Amino acid sequence: MTERIQCIREGCTNTILPATAAKTGGYCMPCKQEMEREERQRYIEANRRDVNLYAGIIDPVETLKIMHEPQVRDPLIRYVPYEQSKEQVYLSLSVEQQDQMKDYAMQRIRTGDEDTGKDILVYLVCYHDISLTAEIPELLEQEIYYPSILYKSASGEARDHLLQQVNTDDEKRNHILLMLAHISDDVVVQQFRQWRQSPPSWASELYVAPEHYTTEAGWELTKDGQRRELFITPSYSLYKVKENEGTSVESFGDSFSLLTPSANCCPWCGGALTTLISLDVKHPALHDVSWHAQQLQIQTCVICSSYGVVYMEMDAAGEPLWSSHNVMPVGMDEIDLDDYGKLAQAAGRQFQIATSSRHAFHASEWAMEPSLSQVGGHPGWVQDAEYPTCPSCSTRMKAVAQLDWGEVEKHGEGMYYMFLCEPCQLTAVSYQQS
Ligand SMILES: [Zn+2]
Ligand SMILES: [Zn+2]
Ligand SMILES: [Zn+2]
Incomplete structure (x- = not known):
């Protein structure tokens, strides 16, 4: 050996x-x-x-x-990274430069680099709301069916083509319904209304009713068949102030604050509730919101609302109150508060609300990594669109704001979505993560 x-x-x-x-x-x-x-x-x-x-x-x-x-x-x-983010460079483009980027995107698509071409078009549509009316026939010819937001500006002719194709194309039907939802003109609204009245033969092959697709484009059919927006506009970015810039510049005084700890406790887990946002109802972002109190306050339990929707009502003084409609999600009684870190007192103070608005769909494509935190604008859903139903009147609640938790806490993740029902003066908070 x-x-x-x-x-x-x-x-x-x-x-x-x-x-x-x-x-x-x-x-x-x-x-x-x-x-x-x-x-x-x-x-x-x-x-x-x-x-x-x-x-x-x-x-x-x-x-x-x-x-x-x-x-x-x-x-x-x-x-060496560029001094600005991709989003910032896109936002700096003049109308002429947007056109140049659009041409470049189409050229990439023609030469076989579909992914890059589509990415560029999505940025241009989200950040500048450019029209692709002239390009859409070619995109369809190239058999590009998503992201469906690219089809927002389709012509009547392209729309009619899709309205035909949705009946026959089993494979692409899912995408075509999303494209139509984004086109959302009177003809499309009427078609969704008809489908609800007499479901087409192919409806049984879908997981949800055809009209449910409209929620992915931020609207719904009301009971009487009208189009109703599911998010408020305009959109104002909630952005993080860079450390060296300090927080001395108050853009909207004391009437705006984020992530303020509340004196009230969560009846489910016993932790302190948090006012995710408090904003003066006179702020232009809330121009079309009818709210009785002077401040719109959206309060929740940050821990519990990551398990299920948390509703709050307003008391006579306009202060948030835990809603009697709340239903504790299964398993919540086993939550151990020690498993969760405490939110830093100053967490909210690092944010500002933008002084000018941005396009309504700016943050709608979550995967493209736009700056997501906002008041107003189409939600940036991490998963499928999911607007909570108002527990008092059974109507879908309107999206008013969202907070990207990755920006709030060092190891944070996921998104908190904030909603309201104006007739019932009720708010809701939900959460999604990848
Ligand atoms: Zn050795
Ligand atoms: Zn809780
Ligand atoms: Zn309601």
């Missing part, structure tokens, strides 16, 4: 065969590999160079083209 010998690396207790030792110079294989890794890392650190792909480029169109180009992965290259 061959005698095993000790690995010569300091601190290592592994033993190896003499044959291995001869090959590795006396080291065991894990040590040998570790040393090679370290060697490689030293080499990378000594030889790595910074590459600034944006050096000397001032045209935002050129900047965006580079941003959309896949970067070659090379450990010896450290890419």
Whole structure:
């Protein structure tokens, strides 16, 4: 039997065969590999160079083209990030530059890079609400059926084509219904109304009734068949102030605050309730909201509303009150508060409300990573659209705001969605995560 010998690396207790030792110079294989890794890392650190792909480029169109180009992965290259985010560069585009990006996107689609082309178009539609009326026939010809938001501006002709196709195309029906929901003109509204009155033969193959698709585009058919918006406009971004900018600039005085701890406790878990947002009803974001109190306050239990919808009513003084309609989700009684961190007192103070509005669908494509926190605007659903039903009048509640928890807490995730029912003066908070 061959005698095993000790690995010569300091601190290592592994033993190896003499044959291995001869090959590795006396080291065991894990040590040998570790040393090679370290060697490689030293080499990378000594030889790595910074590459600034944006050096000397001032045209935002050129900047965006580079941003959309896949970067070659090379450990010896450290890419210098651009000083602005993709979203910021998109927002800076002039109308002429938006057109240039649109042309570039179509060119990418024609040359087979459908994904990049679609991404660019989605940014242009969400951030600038550009019209794709002229491009939609070509997109359809290329058999591009999603994201359905691209079809918002379809012509009557394209719409009629889709209204035909939805009856015959089993495979694409799901996408076509979403596209129609986004087109949402009078003809489409009428068609959804007809489908509700006499369901088409293919309706039985869907998971939900055809008219349910409209909620994905932010509207519903009322009981009497009218189109009703499910979110308020305009949209104002709730953005985080950069640390070095400080929080001294108050854009809307004391009449706006986020994430204020309440003196009231959650009847389910016993933790303190949190006022996610408090905003003066005179703020332009709430222009079309009819609310009795001077402040719109949306309060919830941050822990419990991540398990189920939490409703709040308003007392005579306009202060939020735990609603008697709340139904505790199954399993909630086993929640241990110690499993949850406490929200930092200053968490809300790092946010500001934008001084000017943005497009209604700005944050609607969650996966495109727009700045999501907002008052007003189409929700950025992480999963399917899910508007809570008002427990008092059974109507779908309107989306008023959302908070991206990833921005609030260091290891936070998911989104809190805020809703209200104006006739009942009731609020609701729900939560989704990926
Ligand atoms: Zn070793
Ligand atoms: Zn709770
Ligand atoms: Zn109601």
